[in-house]
Amino acid sequence: MxxxxxxxxxxxxxxxxVDDDVLQQMARPTLGHRGKEYSTLQAETVDMLKKVLFTEQNVFLSTSSGSGIWEAAIRNCIAPDETVLATCCGAFSDKWADVAELCGRRVERLKVEWGQPTTPELIEAKLAEGNYAAVTLVYNETSTGLTNPVYDISKMMKAKYPDVLVFVDTVSGMVGLPLHFDELGWDVAFASVQKAFAIPPGFTVAAVSHRALEKSKSVPNRGYYFNFEMWAKSAAKSQTLVTPTVQHIMALNYQCNKLLKExxxxxxxxxxxxxxxxxxxxxxxxxxxxxxxxxxxxxxxxxxxxxxxxxxxxxxxxxxxxxxxxxxxxxxxxxxxxxxxxxxxxxxxxxxxxxxxxxxxx
Ligand SMILES: Cc1ncc(COP(=O)(O)O)c(C=O)c1O
Incomplete structure (x- = not known):
């Protein structure tokens, strides 16, 4: 058996x-999540994550798997009467489009065959046909082992569609692939930690642009658990909205230290x-x-x-x-x-x- x-x-x-030294971080005594010790842990970890992601904008910590941020990006930043362009090139990008629909949003899918990339040209042509509030992209399609040309896509978006929000699933890309969040002009990028962070599952890191956070304030019915505005208020105190899995943050702190040293x-x-x-x-x-x-x-x-x-x-x-x-x-x-x-x-x-x-x- x-x-x-x-x-x-x-x-x-x-x-x-997950290596034993990382697992050992998760065996440390826990901390009260409203205490000063915890806030120090969160502040230190978020500061390092900002360096890992090349951002000076918001980095949020979510006690959820990565799929939670599929939903969070849509529910926080897309009004019910707006349309999302969902690029689909494999199982996970398809699923994000499904999730946006399950959140009641209008979704237009831009599909390519599994194993084919989504190119800037395809996105540009599709954006020209309609009025879109955001584009969803998967940086690294884990179902097909394909990396989309996100740097070229971002260049096109900045030049041609600077007002369209860019949401990027970097679940199997973050840490393993180049990711300069601010320079890319992305609005949401996220990864669960069981991939290239090499930490047990159950936790997610999300970068959120200032403009995405601002936009979210006008979107109705954003819910509670994944509410960016509430997350930002807690983050200002180096806390999270709800009780986090503190042990994950200890492991993340340890891994970020190693990454930045390297x-x-x-x-x-x-x-x-x-x-x-x-x-x-x-x-x-x-x-x-x-x-x-x-x-x-x-x-x-x-x-x-x-x-x-x-x-x-x-x-x-x-x-x-x-x-x-x-x-x-x-x-x-x-x-x-x-x-x-x-x-x-x-x-x-x-x-x-x-x-x-x-x-x-x-
Ligand atoms: C590209 C991609 N997006 C999203 C997910 C879903 O992440 P999670 O299982 O952490 O919810 C996965 C999981 O493998 C993935 O590979």
Missing amino acids: ADWKNPPRLFIPGPVK GMENVWARHKAMAEFVRGWAQEKFEIFCDEQYASNTLTTVKNTRGINVAETIKAIQEKHNTIFGNGYGKLKEETFRIAHMGDITMDDLKELLGWIDEEIG
Whole structure:
């Protein structure tokens, strides 16, 4: 029987493995969330996150998974009579469009085939057709292993549609991929911590622009738990609106310290080097699912050109080495498989995993 007390080493694209030193941070005695000690922890952590995200605007801490901010961005910043342009290139970008509809907003979808990027040209053409309050983008589509050209998209948005808000799901991108929030002119960007922050799941970091926060003040029925205006009032006191999972913030503080010591350029380069290693292997043994130009530096989606039984291969490696990687997502199951190379996963870890896959596939 699968034993949760003897968990497999994780190469699935989130949650990813968490090192013992990070876990130990979460075993620290807890703090009262209205006390001075807690506020010091939050202030320190948010200051570091601002450096990690290259922003001087708002950074909020949310005791929720990343999906909460899909909803928060829409409910706070889009009035009921406004329309969102949802770019869709895979399972997670599709889901965000669904969430916006579930929040009762008008949504227009700009779809491309799974594995294809959403380009600035496509967005520009679509924006020209209608009156949109915001665009939703997924930086790194975890279902397909594709990184959208968000820097080019942002350049176009700033030049042509500076008044349209830009919401970016950076769940599997933040930390692993370049992210200069202010320079990009984004309005909301967020990531849950079980990806490249390499922390157990259940917590999310969100950057919110001043203009998004201002706009939210005029939007009715924003609710309570994810209310940006209330979040900002609490954040001004280095607190959160509700009781946070303090232990997550301790781990985040620890990870941010490490990231800043390493330097974000180096962190991104480390992810790139791991990605190039896995892509080299994938190209030799299989193919990469997306065009290499758009292949992600935090996970690789491998096209199963040899028709291996992916589920059986994962099972065999789990049985022998107590290690798992990801099958393809949704409709891409068996057609593809996914290997994470983000957070505290190392090149040595990857060499070991790829060696084991080689042994299985012969
Ligand atoms: C790109 C992307 N967006 C959103 C989510 C949802 O995040 P969470 O599971 O933290 O709610 C995921 C989860 O894997 C994801 O990969």
